[in-house]
Amino acid sequence: MAKKVVVASFALVIIACLFSGCKKFEKVGHLQDPGIVLTFDDDRIDNWYNYLPLLDSANVRATFYICKYNRFTPEQKRKLNEIKNHGHEIAFHSLNHYNMQDYVYKNKHTIDDLMRCEIEAGLKMMNQDGYYPTTFAYPYGAHNGLFDKILMRYFKSVRALNGTQDFSKSVVPTQHNDVLYGLGIDKSSNRRDQDVISILQSAKNNNGCVVFVAHDINSGSKYSVTLHRLQEIFKFVKENNLKYYTAAEISE
Structure with a gap:
């Protein structure tokens, strides 16, 4: 009864x-709609700020994984706040951008040292300025299962890198993700435009979400995504009714 x-x-x-x-x-x-999470790493604040009109024109909502916040100038902090106000996610990428595996296993620091100096100290600085990151990206993609587990005490998800030829590893469900494997789209990735479009098509076909990784935009460096590639992505997203998600949204 x-x-x-x-x-x-x-x-x-x-x-x-x-x-x-x-x-x-x-x-x-x-969140069942297929889509894309466009992520940018590091501290390229001035570059990202300059391209806000481009992102706005395509209705992009991106995720910016921030490192070296302790070195930001007041002007860079102002620009970061404006990036946030345009609807983008401000996420976390460690304080000093050390390779976390090297920090522990080569340089003989403890994991507690790592969390205190690279995670907690950086989060405290950002919290004081009104930023409360809920997602994390590993510097250099250097992660392991133990780090993933510990970092999940601080964040809803962690993002590593997809260093394989299995592009489908970067297409994830649109909800409940904890470890993401982002696919690089900078020039350094040596990926063809058709590869990028192909994985977008896969996300659409499988009702999933593709996670892309870039650094700055059109700067000429090898860690830069070209305007042409971004515009091709924006065009596909628009023509195929994909949605822009933040890393936090697909980690709920």
């Missing part, structure tokens, strides 16, 4: 949510 009461009560909750516009159920439906 008790089980019947519980089932009936749960059914009533579901019905109530459907008729009252329960946000929880609405959110699940929204």
